[in-house]
Amino acid sequence: MIRAFDALSLPLLRWLDPEDAHRLAIQGLRLLPPVRPRTDDPKLAVRAFGLNFPNPVGMAAGFDKSAEVSDALLRLGFGFVEIGTVTPKPQVGNPRPRLFRLERDEAVINRMGFNNDGGDAVLRRTVNVSWPNTPGLRNLQQSAALDDLLAKVIDARERVRQSAGDSPVLLKVAPDLSLTELDDVVHIARSRRIDGMIVGNTTLARPSTLRQQTRAKEQGGLSGRPLFRLSTRMVAETYVRAEGAFPLVGVGGIDSGGAALTKIRAGASLIQLYSSLIYRGLHLVEDIKNDLASTLLRTGRDSLSEIVGADAATITAEDWPV
Numbered sequence: 409m410i411r412a413f414d415a416l417s418l419p420l421l422r423w424l425d426p427e428d429a430h431r432l433a434i435q436g437l438r439l440l441p442p443v444r445p446r447t448d449d450p451k452l453a454v455r456a457f458g459l460n461f462p463n464p465v466g467m468a469a470g471f472d473k474s475a476e477v478s479d480a481l482l483r484l485g486f487g488f489v490e491i492g493t494v495t496p497k498p499q500v501g502n503p504r505p506r507l508f509r510l511e512r513d514e515a516v517i518n519r520m521g522f523n524n525d526g527g528d529a530v531l532r533r534t535v536n537v538s539w540p541n542t543p544g545l546r547n548l549q550q551s552a553a554l555d556d557l558l559a560k561v562i563d564a565r566e567r568v569r570q571s572a573g574d575s576p577v578l579l580k581v582a583p584d585l586s587l588t589e590l591d592d593v594v595h596i597a598r599s600r601r602i603d604g605m606i607v608g609n610t611t612l613a614r615p616s617t618l619r620q621q622t623r624a625k626e627q628g629g630l631s632g633r634p635l636f637r638l639s640t641r642m643v644a645e646t647y648v649r650a651e652g653a654f655p656l657v658g659v660g661g662i663d664s665g666g667a668a669l670t671k672i673r674a675g676a677s678l679i680q681l682y683s684s685l686i687y688r689g690l691h692l693v694e695d696i697k698n699d700l701a702s703t704l705l706r707t708g709r710d711s712l713s714e715i716v717g718a719d720a721a722t723i724t725a726e727d728w729p730v
């Protein structure tokens with residue numbers, strides 16, 4: 409059914425202005441009947457940050473900023489949904505146009521900003537400390553500011569523990585950090601005992617291999633296929649620095665089961681996607697899960713945790729991806 413839906417909707421959505429298409433997709437998902445999700449292969453289950461995930465494939469932040477369709481996305485087979493970025497007060501974000509498709513590169517550039525309905529309208533929060541498209545926020549990753557911010561977040565978590573229960577805190581980073589900056593970030597994350605890291609956000613870089621060079625000049629964060637190698641390298645670099653202190657969520661350019669597997673072998677316990685859904689459609693989620701399950705079957709393994717980080721050392725020894 410999802411495949412048929414993709415076949416009908418993708419050409420229409422790709423013909424529309426990207427932001428109108430996104431809005432239409434959200435509206436469509438709101439109308440999704442309350443079908444029961446297909447039960448996942450138990451081998452795909454992941455336990456991380458004290459939570460149980462039925463499968464490791466998540467929707468990345470930025471698609472469902474205001475938590476309008478998270479239940480629908482879970483029903484469609486995602487193992488988890490990251491909502492947000494949410495701000496305390498509602499915001500309209502940057503002026504349009506602010507979202508661009510690079511069709512031939514299977515990529516996206518966005519400078520949406522913090523458009524969202526605000527904390528009051530959103531039941532559960534996502535805390536994002538990194539948003540590379542918003543000037544000034546990149547500085548939050550600088551050591552002292554980050555340490556201070558994480559201390560406050562952890563403190564706030566303790567204060568609401570009684571009413572809200574245990575809430576894992578994850579730190580999301582830009583893939584454009586230098587390795588020295590990453591040393592500092594992981595060190596702070598470990599000393600503040602955060603629960604995990606998400607690696608990573610969109611990149612400000614513009615690989616020379618991009619085919620749509622003119623459109624690539626638009627300001628904003630680049631995501632999708634051209635981000636895959638850099639973000640996978642950063643997952644591996646973070647994995648070796650974290651030394652098992654916390655699990656990682658790997659995100660950036662995942663567009664197939666093979667790409668998901670590479671991200672997991674680089675060090676990701678969970679993965680997320682966004683841009684590839686625009687080009688491949690929602691059935692990609694089932695395809696990735698099927699590929700991961702058959703890999704486990706073929707290699708005689710019981711769980712994905714057995715291969716998390718298996719290639720991290722090899723990947724970090726390779727030439728830096730350009």
Ligand SMILES: Cc1cc2nc3c(=O)[nH]c(=O)nc-3n(C[C@H](O)[C@H](O)[C@H](O)COP(=O)(O)O)c2cc1C
Pocket residue numbers: 468469470471473492493507516518520536538539580608609610631632633635659660661662680681682683684
């Ligand atoms: C249109 C758009 C909006 C996004 N908004 C956010 C956001 O609000 N907060 C955030 O942490 N990441 C945001 N992201 C980044 C994604 O969560 C993800 O890290 C990035 O797109 C790389 O994954 P992908 O290559 O699978 O798209 C956004 C990405 C896109 C394309």
